[in-house]
Amino acid sequence: xxxxxxxxxxxxxxxxxxxxxxxxxxxxxxxxxxxxxxxxxxxxxxxxxxxxxxxxxxxxxxxxxxxxxxxxxxxxxxxxxxxxxxxxxxxxxxxxxxxxxxxxxxxxx
Amino acid sequence: xxxxxxxxxxxxxxxxxxxxxxxxxxxxxxxxxxxxxxxxxxxxxxxxxxxxxxxxxxxxxxxxxxxxxxxxxxxxxxxxxxxxxxxxxxxxxxxxxxxxxxxxxxxxxxxxxxxxxxxxx
Numbered sequence: 465x466x467x468x469x470x471x472x473x474x475x476x477x478x479x480x481x482x483x484x485x486x487x488x489x490x491x492x493x494x495x496x497x498x499x500x501x502x503x504x505x506x507x508x509x510x511x512x513x514x515x516x517x518x519x520x521x522x523x524x525x526x527x528x529x530x531x532x533x534x535x536x537x538x539x540x541x542x543x544x545x546x547x548x549x550x551x552x553x554x555x556x557x558x559x560x561x562x563x564x565x566x567x568x569x570x571x572x573x
Numbered sequence: 574x575x576x577x578x579x580x581x582x583x584x585x586x587x588x589x590x591x592x593x594x595x596x597x598x599x600x601x602x603x604x605x606x607x608x609x610x611x612x613x614x615x616x617x618x619x620x621x622x623x624x625x626x627x628x629x630x631x632x633x634x635x636x637x638x639x640x641x642x643x644x645x646x647x648x649x650x651x652x653x654x655x656x657x658x659x660x661x662x663x664x665x666x667x668x669x670x671x672x673x674x675x676x677x678x679x680x681x682x683x684x685x686x687x688x689x690x691x692x693x694x
Contacts, residue, residue, distance in 0.1 A: 500685075505664075505688070505690070506687060506688065507579070507666055507685040507686055507687040507688045508617075508666070508668075508685040509685075510683075554616060554617065561607055561619060561668065561683060562619065563609075563616045563617045563618075563619075564616060565615070565616045566615070566616045568614075
């Protein structure tokens with residue numbers, strides 16, 4: 465069965481610092497993987513997705529993620545965080561769209 | 574880009590009444606739609622998968638008689654919360670998967686509605 469784990473419930477970083485949000489998945493074959501961002505009381509916005517090919521995926525808003533099959537991971541990164549990046553981030557595995565528990569990002573000024 | 578419209582964005586109802594939430598794909602045909610609920614500060618939980626013209630597939634633990642899903646056309650799916658109770662209060666989100674022309678690679682991208690906050694008094 466597909467499943468997604470986001471080990472970090474809450475992360476706080478300073479504005480301008482780098483960011484890495486962790487995501488681990490369980491899936492029998494090569495998964496479709498996604499990262500979404502959700503602002504309070506809002507729907508979800510797709511940041512990036514991985515289907516196949518290049519394991520380093522570039523997304524919107526300066527985000528990127530790297531698929532590592534050996535580690536069953538798809539971590540989200542951003543080299544320099546902006547205050548507007550504060551939100552809830554969800555990793556998801558495709559097909560039935562199973563979501564991780566989410567990681568809340570707080571950005572300190 | 575593809576847009577999914579979800580209405581209403583917020584609804585308050587009395588216990589025992591039914592509430593209908595609509596999810597429309599505005600500029601594409603959605604062969605499959607998904608319904609989720611989200612409790613405060615928690616993740617999205619998939620409730621059911623809805624395919625146009627067929628019965629919805631419900632996730633384990635989701636009462637199909639409680640949460641009625643209708644996907645009557647390629648652009649509209651509805652979720653009806655029947656005989657709502659306070660414990661049904663939640664944020665409900667729909668998403669739509671765009672149909673893809675035969676011969677082209679599948680697009681697993683989902684388009685999400687903006688969500689409906691249901692409060693049952």
